[in-house]
Amino acid sequence: MAEPAPAALDQAVVDEEVVRFTSELIRLDTTNRGGGDCRERPAAEYAAARLAEAGYAPALLESAPGRANVVVRIGGTDPGSGALLAHGHLDVVPADPAHWRVHPFSGEVRDGMVWGRGAVDMKNTVAVLLALARSWARTGRAPRRDLVLAFTADEEDSAVHGAEWLVREHAGLFEGCTEGIGESGGYTFHASGTDGRPLRIYPVGAGERxxxxxxxxxxxxxxxxxxxxxxxxxxxxxxxxxxxxxxxxxxxxxxxxxxxxxxxxxxxxxxxxxxxxxxxxxxxxxxxxxxxxxxxxxxxxxxxxxxxxxxxxxxxxxxxxxxxxxxxxxxxxxxxxxxxxxxxxxxxxxxxxxxxxxxxxPALSSPTGSASFAAMRAAILAHDPGAHVVPVCMSGGSDAKQFSALGIANYGFSPLLLPPSLDYGALFHGVDERVPVEALRFGARVLDRFLCGPPASGA
Incomplete structure (x- = not known):
């Protein structure tokens, strides 16, 4: 007897939630000024509440007063495969409203964009993962591998109150995780061929300096x-x-x-x-x-x-x-x-x-010939068939450095479909940070395919 077809993503609801969640998370000011001056707890409580509404049991973990992290495990359809970690940070760098066209903590939706600090770094990805998890709970859809979601504090400083603390004090929450995905990869980078043709390139982080x-x-x-x-x-x-x-x-x-x-x-x-x-x-x-x-x-x-x-x-x-x-x-x-x-x-x-x-x-390097990298490539090409997917080493760093201490191979994969007019790199820590509404919806589709689709063979 043929296996039943997998449940479909309720895309209309996901499309609405990724935008609303991004906007609402931006309105929660989680500015990290360094030296311990930050309070992520409002955003952590928000994320935990959205997960609890869907029937999950997230753990809200404070490393210090106000410095909160959220971790939840979602069972997969193939528990024999190694678990996958998907992480995103809740803190953001400072923003001076005097220099912005819109208030950086308004979360305003204008001109097809969600504006505000954290729109691409990286409350957008937190919002996408929340919306997908809620959709899976509603529809009976599930990731292929066991999935651990971790929303962390303090990534924009030293991670001492976030990923570093979680790895040291709560390593058991990540048991079985062999690979992880995080920020700064899977976005559209526009370039040109030698014949002048436009190119859409999607860099996927497979290393960090x-x-x-x-x-x-x-x-x-x-x-x-x-x-x-x-x-x-x-x-x-x-x-x-x-x-x-x-x-x-x-x-x-x-x-x-x-x-x-x-x-x-x-x-x-x-x-x-x-x-x-x-x-x-x-x-x-x-x-x-x-x-x-x-x-x-x-x-x-x-x-x-x-x-x-x-x-x-x-x-x-x-x-x-x-x-x-x-x-x-x-x-x-x-x-x-x-x-x-x-x-x-x-x-x-x-x-x-x-x-x-x-x-x-530490510097990091992950295999570019892995089944997971092949699955990321396949997920992007399924939604942008004419694109090119390449591995890159990131010039900066992320929470992947801390999670690597648990033996987790990490990739930067937070998909976004961006227009040529938007300079993704300049938006990180820059003025007028914003993300297209359609980029969020594209990201949800690509991540859902990567997380819930069939395994891919190594390249």
Missing amino acids: GTAWLRLTARGTAGHGSKVNRDNAVGALAAAVARVDAHAWPVRLTPVTRAAITGLAEAVGVPCDLDAPGFAPGRDLDPLLERLGRAADLVRSTVRNSANPTMLSAGYKLNVVPATATAGVDGRVLPGAEDEFAAALDALAGPRVEWEFTHRS
Whole structure:
């Protein structure tokens, strides 16, 4: 006897809920100013309530007063497969209303867009996952694998009150999870082929550079600003910062970025063989990226380590030479390049300046030939058949770094169909953050197919 057809998604209800939930979540101000100054609990209570209304039993977990996380497990139709984690964070970065066309915490729906802080980073994805879970409960539809939804605090700072705390204190909630999906992947990136044809590319995160936030400290002899001082901490620090800023980091091609460049070259129509005799990445890569045009933006920041000076602090009065001076540097490290990064900082800092990590998290790399990656590609192509799906290494980081400590292989996959006029990258932490209504609905369709569809064979 043939198996019964799976239940259909009640799409009209999902279409309405993804928009409403995104808007209502944005109205809950969960600004994370760093240093513990944030309160995600209103958004966590909202998410837990929407899940409870559908008959689920979410756990609302506070790591500190107001710093709340939500975790729920949804049974799958194939419990023999490893469970899948889908995570999204509830906090957002600050926004100054004076610089916005609409109030950043209004959640206003205008011109076919939902506006506000968190519209793409990443209350939109939380809303989509809530709407899908509720639809499955109504229709009897279910994900193929056991699914753990985790809505976290503190991703926009150190994750110490969110994913890091959950991994340390509540690891049992993620038992059986072998893979995870999170932010910054599966969105439309518009580029052009060598013949001028428009291309729709969907980058899926299969890696992340490691985070290496640094403090540089110079110590010298304090004294009067009018006197000759050959032991000036400010001068020593400034010289070191200038060396860090000017350093030319060597090209390092990880497996994920090699796959990305090969896939982008094929889509654009540029011949590319990274294994060709005589191909020297340090000499030949940058010209190759130039030929890829705008598509190269998806990999340009992940072919090297980086270290950007971002903060300087010294002195308390103009005519006093201070005894110490400090600088902050945002370092990012490719998988496997940690030792090289540290050795470079030793040389760049020099004998007069000490450096230390103030925050550190690992670089990540996940298989691009996995069945899950193939299923993500298939889900996107089912709803945008003319597109190109490529793996990428993300230049920044996400909660995936914390969840990787549980042995979870992570992918950035929060699908959105975006028009050419909308610069997705500029919306992250930018002014007038917004997401198209139709992008949310597309994302729900793609995620539902990925989560509930048949298994895909590895690529």
